[in-house]
Amino acid sequence: MRGAIKPLAHLGGLIPLGLLIGAVLTHNLSVNPIQDLTLRTGKAALILLVVSLSVTPVKLVTGWSWLLPARKICGLYAAFYAFLHFSVFVGVDYFFSWELIKQAIAEKPFVLVGFLAFLVLAVLAITSTRGWKRRLKKRWKPLHRLVYLAGVLVVFHFLWLVKSDIREPATYGVIVGLLLLVRLPLVRNFVTGLRKAEA
Amino acid sequence: MRKIKSTEVTPEAVYRNRRQFMKQAGTAVLGSLLAPGALALAAQNAQVGEDLRGELTSYKAITNYNNFYEFTTDKEKVADLAEDFQVTPWEVEVSGEVSKPGRFSIDELKRRFPREERIYRLRCVEGWSMVIPWTGFPLASLLKSVEPTAQARFVRFVSVHRPSEMPGQKDGWYDWPYTEGLRLDEAMNDLALLVTGLYGKELPRQDGAPLRLAVPWKYGFKSIKSIVKIEVTRRQPSTFWTQTAPNEYGFYANVNPNVPHPRWSQATERRIGEFRRRKTLRFNGYEEEVASLYAGMDLRKNY
Numbered sequence: 314m315r316g317a318i319k320p321l322a323h324l325g326g327l328i329p330l331g332l333l334i335g336a337v338l339t340h341n342l343s344v345n346p347i348q349d350l351t352l353r354t355g356k357a358a359l360i361l362l363v364v365s366l367s368v369t370p371v372k373l374v375t376g377w378s379w380l381l382p383a384r385k386i387c388g389l390y391a392a393f394y395a396f397l398h399f400s401v402f403v404g405v406d407y408f409f410s411w412e413l414i415k416q417a418i419a420e421k422p423f424v425l426v427g428f429l430a431f432l433v434l435a436v437l438a439i440t441s442t443r444g445w446k447r448r449l450k451k452r453w454k455p456l457h458r459l460v461y462l463a464g465v466l467v468v469f470h471f472l473w474l475v476k477s478d479i480r481e482p483a484t485y486g487v488i489v490g491l492l493l494l495v496r497l498p499l500v501r502n503f504v505t506g507l508r509k510a511e512a
Numbered sequence: 513m514r515k516i517k518s519t520e521v522t523p524e525a526v527y528r529n530r531r532q533f534m535k536q537a538g539t540a541v542l543g544s545l546l547a548p549g550a551l552a553l554a555a556q557n558a559q560v561g562e563d564l565r566g567e568l569t570s571y572k573a574i575t576n577y578n579n580f581y582e583f584t585t586d587k588e589k590v591a592d593l594a595e596d597f598q599v600t601p602w603e604v605e606v607s608g609e610v611s612k613p614g615r616f617s618i619d620e621l622k623r624r625f626p627r628e629e630r631i632y633r634l635r636c637v638e639g640w641s642m643v644i645p646w647t648g649f650p651l652a653s654l655l656k657s658v659e660p661t662a663q664a665r666f667v668r669f670v671s672v673h674r675p676s677e678m679p680g681q682k683d684g685w686y687d688w689p690y691t692e693g694l695r696l697d698e699a700m701n702d703l704a705l706l707v708t709g710l711y712g713k714e715l716p717r718q719d720g721a722p723l724r725l726a727v728p729w730k731y732g733f734k735s736i737k738s739i740v741k742i743e744v745t746r747r748q749p750s751t752f753w754t755q756t757a758p759n760e761y762g763f764y765a766n767v768n769p770n771v772p773h774p775r776w777s778q779a780t781e782r783r784i785g786e787f788r789r790r791k792t793l794r795f796n797g798y799e800e801e802v803a804s805l806y807a808g809m810d811l812r813k814n815y
Contacts, residue, residue: 343577343587343588344570344572344573344576344577344588344784344785345577345640345782345784347782347787348640348782406782406789407789408787408788408789410789413779413780413789416777416779417776417777417779417780419777420772420776420777420779421772421775421776421777422775423775423776424776473775474775474776476637476638476757477685477686477753477756477757478585478685478686480685
């Protein structure tokens with residue numbers, strides 16, 4: 314498993330893209346294909362972000378530090394799908410009609426929240442390199458904790474989009490909430506203490 | 513189980529041309545003196561939505577992209593899940609504030625009320641739209657025949673409740689059965705259509721067989737499907753979506769680009785099959801026919 318984590322993470326990150334291309338080539342998008350593209354890329358970004366967020370807590374509980382490379386890889390794929398999602402919205406759905414986009418943002422808070430999440434992920438993706446890590450020094454870590462903010466924003470983006478049945482976005486909300494909880498020093502110490510006591 | 517094979521369905525191009533042919537044939541016959549009254553009637557009927565014929569949404573899209581939560585919230589899975597839904601026999605109860613209540617079979621309704629084809633726009637509250645050739649008869653014809661009393665003010669509609677055939681109804685999130693309502697004057701407007709067919713065929717199960725409503729100036733959720741009860745009432749009835757989310761879906765639900773949904777804009781729409789977004793029209797393009805119903809009303813408040 315140790316050596317395989319990187320290729321596994323890349324595989325996981327590429328599966329949604331493969332499914333998407335497959336659906337396009339076999340004409341299996343819905344009769345509302347643009348919405349289908351939007352939903353698929355959005356869902357991929359959300360899931361990969363949640364996977365990325367769960368790496369550290371899982372490592373805390375299990376002690377499997379070999380999982381850690383998956384955090385960055387999945388996070389970068391999440392940013393990639395968020396970029397596709399954003400591009401489909403601006404360039405395909407609204408076809409660069411800035412007037413309409415402005416109106417859509419003004420009238421739809423969930424669009425704005427999604428856009429903020431995308432900005433956060435974009436900044437984190439750009440500063441994810443070794444060079445930026447060196448340049449930002451001590452500020453790098455707090456900056457990259459913003460990934461939790463992105464997680465919360467994305468959950469609201471999803472939550473505000475559904476018509477009535479909030480069970481699915483609420484489930485993601487609970488997962489992100491729990492992952493965030495494990496990072497709190499009190500809970501974190503308790504969990505790691507538990508593991509060490511067992512060992 | 514009777515599934516319409518794709519070969520049975522009239523190809524759209526043929527369907528569109530046939531109309532053209534019939535119109536030309538009609539004009540040709542007009543010269544002769546045979547039954548001029550009937551012809552004039554036919555010509556009048558053909559006019560409702562005739563200008564939209566060039567914009568028709570494909571049969572495939574209309575029958576595979578359905579908001580019919582009784583089966584599932586996944587629009588593309590409704591057609592499959594509705595295959596075993598039993599639509600015969602079927603009776604509709606008409607009751608409440610009427611002098612002549614009764615139960616009518618679908619055949620009886622078809623016998624009593626002459627049906628016609630009408631091409632209507634359908635605008636979903638979610639922001640997509642279609643252009644659909646319905647076959648049906650005005651709701652007003654049925655209501656007049658049962659003679660509403662002097663107390664009659666509203667009409668309440670109820671969909672079938674049959675969890676054994678409709679898996680979505682086993683989901684406790686929503687309050688089944690689906691209900692809808694109209695003010696009596698809205699219901700009496702000639703545009704409000706009781707629908708039994710689509711593209712010249714029997715109404716498919718996934719589109720609300722055997723009897724549904726088409727209220728083209730309102731968001732699609734007002735056009736209730738698979739109706740089993742029509743009740744004329746004194747008070748404004750509660751409806752499925754106003755119960756589910758009262759601050760987001762109102763009783764009137766008139767298509768209005770200037771009143772956004774609390775969480776999204778209604779200014780534009782995606783017509784299924786088109787690439788560019790369209791601007792949404794006031795009353796979905798039926799302003800001339802229905803605006804007078806709402807004279808003096810604040811449409812922001814009565815959303």
